[in-house]
Amino acid sequence: MSATSDHLVVVGLSHHTAPIAVRERIAVPDSVLEGALEDLRGLPSIAETVVVSTCNRVEVYATVRVEPAAAGRAIRDYLSAGDRGIDGHLYERHGLDAIRHLFRVCASLDSMVVGEPQILGQVKEAFTTAEAAGAVGGLLGRSCRRAFAVAKRVRTETQVGKYAVSMSYAAVELAAKILGTVEGRSVLLVGAGKMSALAARHLERAGASRLMVINRSRERADELAREVGGEAHPWDSLPRCLREADVVVCSTAAPEPVITLEIAHAARKARRHRPLFFIDLAVPRDVDPNVNGLDGIYVYDVDDLDKVIDENRRAREEEAIRAEAIVGQEAGAFVAAMRSEAAPILRELRQRGEAIARAEVERTLARLGDGLDEAQRQGIEALSRAILNKLLHEPTAQIRKAGAREDGAMLRAAAELFGIEAEIAAHDGAAPAASLAASDAPPTQEQGSEAGVARRPAGPGRPILATGSG
Amino acid sequence: MSATIFFHLGLIAYAAAAVIFFAHLAKATERRARLAGRSLLIGFGFHGVAVAMRFLEISRGGAFRLAEGLSFIAFLVVGAYLLLGRWYRIPTIGAFVAPLVVATLLPAHAIPAAEVGGNRPFDGPILPLHIGVAVGGVALFALAFVVALLYLLLEREVKAKKPGAMFRRLPSLDLLDRLNYQLVLLGFVMLSITIGTGAFFSQSETGIFFALRSKEGFSLLAWLVVALVVLLRQTIGWRGRRVAWATMAGFVLLTSAFAGVFTGVSL
Numbered sequence: 001m002s003a004t005s006d007h008l009v010v011v012g013l014s015h016h017t018a019p020i021a022v023r024e025r026i027a028v029p030d031s032v033l034e035g036a037l038e039d040l041r042g043l044p045s046i047a048e049t050v051v052v053s054t055c056n057r058v059e060v061y062a063t064v065r066v067e068p069a070a071a072g073r074a075i076r077d078y079l080s081a082g083d084r085g086i087d088g089h090l091y092e093r094h095g096l097d098a099i100r101h102l103f104r105v106c107a108s109l110d111s112m113v114v115g116e117p118q119i120l121g122q123v124k125e126a127f128t129t130a131e132a133a134g135a136v137g138g139l140l141g142r143s144c145r146r147a148f149a150v151a152k153r154v155r156t157e158t159q160v161g162k163y164a165v166s167m168s169y170a171a172v173e174l175a176a177k178i179l180g181t182v183e184g185r186s187v188l189l190v191g192a193g194k195m196s197a198l199a200a201r202h203l204e205r206a207g208a209s210r211l212m213v214i215n216r217s218r219e220r221a222d223e224l225a226r227e228v229g230g231e232a233h234p235w236d237s238l239p240r241c242l243r244e245a246d247v248v249v250c251s252t253a254a255p256e257p258v259i260t261l262e263i264a265h266a267a268r269k270a271r272r273h274r275p276l277f278f279i280d281l282a283v284p285r286d287v288d289p290n291v292n293g294l295d296g297i298y299v300y301d302v303d304d305l306d307k308v309i310d311e312n313r314r315a316r317e318e319e320a321i322r323a324e325a326i327v328g329q330e331a332g333a334f335v336a337a338m339r340s341e342a343a344p345i346l347r348e349l350r351q352r353g354e355a356i357a358r359a360e361v362e363r364t365l366a367r368l369g370d371g372l373d374e375a376q377r378q379g380i381e382a383l384s385r386a387i388l389n390k391l392l393h394e395p396t397a398q399i400r401k402a403g404a405r406e407d408g409a410m411l412r413a414a415a416e417l418f419g420i421e422a423e424i425a426a427h428d429g430a431a432p433a434a435s436l437a438a439s440d441a442p443p444t445q446e447q448g449s450e451a452g453v454a455r456r457p458a459g460p461g462r463p464i465l466a467t468g469s470g
Numbered sequence: 471m472s473a474t475i476f477f478h479l480g481l482i483a484y485a486a487a488a489v490i491f492f493a494h495l496a497k498a499t500e501r502r503a504r505l506a507g508r509s510l511l512i513g514f515g516f517h518g519v520a521v522a523m524r525f526l527e528i529s530r531g532g533a534f535r536l537a538e539g540l541s542f543i544a545f546l547v548v549g550a551y552l553l554l555g556r557w558y559r560i561p562t563i564g565a566f567v568a569p570l571v572v573a574t575l576l577p578a579h580a581i582p583a584a585e586v587g588g589n590r591p592f593d594g595p596i597l598p599l600h601i602g603v604a605v606g607g608v609a610l611f612a613l614a615f616v617v618a619l620l621y622l623l624l625e626r627e628v629k630a631k632k633p634g635a636m637f638r639r640l641p642s643l644d645l646l647d648r649l650n651y652q653l654v655l656l657g658f659v660m661l662s663i664t665i666g667t668g669a670f671f672s673q674s675e676t677g678i679f680f681a682l683r684s685k686e687g688f689s690l691l692a693w694l695v696v697a698l699v700v701l702l703r704q705t706i707g708w709r710g711r712r713v714a715w716a717t718m719a720g721f722v723l724l725t726s727a728f729a730g731v732f733t734g735v736s737l
Binding site: 178179180315 | 499628
């Protein structure tokens, strides 16, 4: 049986379908991932497989040798290990739906925080592990690589990952919008709250070069300074610190504002009007709200940041609609391209050659009658196979290359040369957007041989066709 | 072929650029930004030919009309924007520049009759220098005006804590502020030269070193405003909102001075 995109199956569960209590029960830690891959490949219905396991999802992607539904059942049984409570949370998709699901996951459209960038890296890692374990062949490998390319396209063409949706990221984004860049800027922590340490770390990761910590209790200031790799300053040096900092994160427990209008005024003058950004994480607030009215000084409190995040989330949702359209189009094009291209030509060519060889061998054997022993019969059969393989070796390689570089003229010429026009035309109709897919895919094994190739990669000296339709 | 045809072709390309820039403003895509930029460049090419042809006519003794002045300024504004694109790629500025240019060129075309008073062919280097630098200065201030306006719009969003259209489409406040000041500084130098050469020219022609007509008055006022901005920036670090407002005021004053060139109204 030849593998097409129809033979791609995904079974799994995610934060959409299962609570954490269920997810943690079937999560596959890295340490046993290879074992899981081994187990799944041991299933007779599975040809290739990739296992993705993150805190929000556990998914098995596979190309299957049997009816997708039957293989899906086998994967479900493996994942739930007979636990009906888990089975109810599992979803299962086949063919185009499975491809679209894979594309959506990689493009971070299926994530808890839509557009978060980690998921792509996690799937890539899962793919690398599966590849290293020899669990990935042509079809699944190509699907995954295409999914990574689609994810990149979504990222560049939409802004689904652009807007910060966590408080710390929002703070960094705002700082960059005001100051141009966080790189090389100085950050001052006023008060030693937990949240301010987190924000400081984000700012530091964004490139902030200097961290100052100031706190009423010098001891706590020293402690936090050590923790975040900053310098502690005594409380009475606040005005000097305000003069030098570009971003100030406040988190004291003071009942009254620490940064009053007068202090801010003085700071602005001392700073020669360089812009200053206050992130006020304290409740009650540390910065007098009127300070925001001063030219060049910007104050965001917890509620303001929350509002920004809400706004960003809405913007991401809007972008996600555009991203979904891209994913849908790409998935359709990919499946269509899989159906067109070189595979059917090669399959047909191979089948014809084999039919002719078989017929000729049978005729010869019939003519020679009973004068041959078993070894001689096998010798004649092997001879015909060897001639066929040698003869088809070069055309097969060329057609495959033409398919990989989407050389339609060459493929048509090949089809015409071998008189297999009719069969190809039937496939062409299904592939209007063939050129969209597979542009980044390396030359792959003939689709028909993937099942075999996945398990035992072709050695350098082996005729490629020898693994065909095996 | 007459300059008018090239002028029209340029105007059409500018208008197309303006439309595409607005489309980019509504929904930012790389393709739109590129298309708009190219459209503007094509318009600039046609416009350039038209300007060059008219310039030749004038230097042969033709009249320097309001239409030419505006057209030349618009030409320089587009040129400055395109040049700016080499360092800062901010299509949102284009979305303001392109319509501004179209708005400048349309009336220039509708009222071509106004001519510079007492007009005579260019003789000697002072008058062409005076006009060239004056027009260049106005063009720089026009661009600075757009940047200052964008700064204020973005600043308002950041202060109001409602990141919206400007927040997502513009670079940082810091960059806009620096860009604005650079344009203003360069414009200030050109304005100073304009006033200097103008006074010299005025004395040699009329014997009066500085006649307080509207063009001199508004130019001087604009110069004072901008000089103050430059002074305060250099001494106490003035920047941001106030500089943006002052820039816009300076441009409006300059436009008034420019109108005065053609009306010759005394203050």
